[in-house]
Amino acid sequence: MSALMKLKTLQSHLESLSGFTDPKVQYEQYETPAHLAATALYTIQTQFDSIENSIVLDAGCGPGIWGIGAALLGASFVTAVDIDENALDVFRENVDEMEITNIDAIQCDFLDSRVGQWEGYYDTVLMNPPFGTKNNSGIDMQFLRMGTYLSCDSVYSLHKSSTRKHIEKKVKDWGMKGSVIAEMKFNISQTYRFHKQHSCNIAVDVWRVYHHY
Amino acid sequence: MKLITHNMLTSKCLKGVMTGYPLAINATDIKVTEVDFNPEFITRVIPKLDWEVLWAAANSIGHGEGLPKTLEPKYEENEDLLKKLHRVLLEVEVEEGNLTCPESGRQFPISKGIPNMLLTEAEVQ
Numbered sequence: 001m002s003a004l005m006k007l008k009t010l011q012s013h014l015e016s017l018s019g020f021t022d023p024k025v026q027y028e029q030y031e032t033p034a035h036l037a038a039t040a041l042y043t044i045q046t047q048f049d050s051i052e053n054s055i056v057l058d059a060g061c062g063p064g065i066w067g068i069g070a071a072l073l074g075a076s077f078v079t080a081v082d083i084d085e086n087a088l089d090v091f092r093e094n095v096d097e098m099e100i101t102n103i104d105a106i107q108c109d110f111l112d113s114r115v116g117q118w119e120g121y122y123d124t125v126l127m128n129p130p131f132g133t134k135n136n137s138g139i140d141m142q143f144l145r146m147g148t149y150l151s152c153d154s155v156y157s158l159h160k161s162s163t164r165k166h167i168e169k170k171v172k173d174w175g176m177k178g179s180v181i182a183e184m185k186f187n188i189s190q191t192y193r194f195h196k197q198h199s200c201n202i203a204v205d206v207w208r209v210y211h212h213y
Numbered sequence: 214m215k216l217i218t219h220n221m222l223t224s225k226c227l228k229g230v231m232t233g234y235p236l237a238i239n240a241t242d243i244k245v246t247e248v249d250f251n252p253e254f255i256t257r258v259i260p261k262l263d264w265e266v267l268w269a270a271a272n273s274i275g276h277g278e279g280l281p282k283t284l285e286p287k288y289e290e291n292e293d294l295l296k297k298l299h300r301v302l303l304e305v306e307v308e309e310g311n312l313t314c315p316e317s318g319r320q321f322p323i324s325k326g327i328p329n330m331l332l333t334e335a336e337v338q
Contacts, residue, residue: 053253076254077303079218088327101248102303104218108330112337114226115330117234121221121261 001049004074011038014069017094022086032065032128036184040206041069043182050154051075054123059110059147064091066126071100078103081110111142120152128158141170154210161203171209178209214328217302220267224314228338233314235266240274242309250299256289276305
């Protein structure tokens with residue numbers, strides 16, 4: 001499958017986006033690095049044809065790097081949801097800056113599916129869920145599960161590689177299929193005061209979890 | 214908020230609310246943005262829509278002109294209809310206003326184009 005633009009071009013667009021202005025630790029707001037998002041989106045399009053002409057949901061969008069990237073790669077329409085008003089302010093700014101018009105946002109708690117009649121609505125759900133390390137253990141799996149309800153095809157989600165076995169088991173329990181399509185390094189720079197080191201690399205997997213009918 | 218988004222929003226998460234659909238729109242500021250016409254997408258999204266709700270919503274904010282009340286078969290060949298639908302679904306945006314739950318009357322504000330569907334813990338069932 002081809003992509004509408006080169007990986008390098010996509011990455012440079014995503015690098016130009018603004019990040020969180022006021023990151024909130026309770027939502028584990030870490031920015032998805034542009035390089036990582038661009039590489040993942042490019043792979044999702046070129047290997048699985050899941051972006052161009054697809055209806056896409058960016059779940060927990062933050063500043064919108066997945067959703068905006070998907071729109072740049074030719075998604076038909078993108079819905080972005082986030083719980084945090086400040087993150088959505090930055091999202092809106094980024095969307096205006098990139099002149100993307102086929103995208104719409106909802107402020108809501110993604111884990112409450114009842115804000116929308118949207119089960120199975122989306123071809124592709126993209127997410128970088130909270131990793132669940134801040135007294136909210138398991139939230140990454142709740143995000144992933146919700147994503148599977150709202151998609152009719154595939155969910156692409158970022159998880160710590162250390163949780164791979166656990167996810168494999170869950171995906172099987174759900175009666176779905178899934179595999180790791182890329183292994184990457186997530187560089188978390190010093191976002192919060194409790195970070196002792198200037199930056200650290202976390203090994204992450206890009207998962208593709210999909211329905212098989 | 215585009216009407217394609219409104220078409221799926223519900224307030225059934227509210228305590229005591231059965232369906233919470235459709236939400237009434239009260240718009241104080243509407244803008245129309247040009248969006249590239251993609252007839253394949255419009256054709257694909259039609260089966261996902263609640264047509265009556267879309268028709269009523271478009272008319273309630275004064276943008277229902279030319280939209281038929283019922284959808285005729287072979288709509289995919291009717292480019293004129295697809296263009297009208299494109300405009301109503303994607304180009305018309307409610308910038309400011311609110312959405313109202315049809316059962317409880319709870320209002321959800323729309324600010325700078327984004328509906329706020331967050332509830333307090335006490336409101337959730």
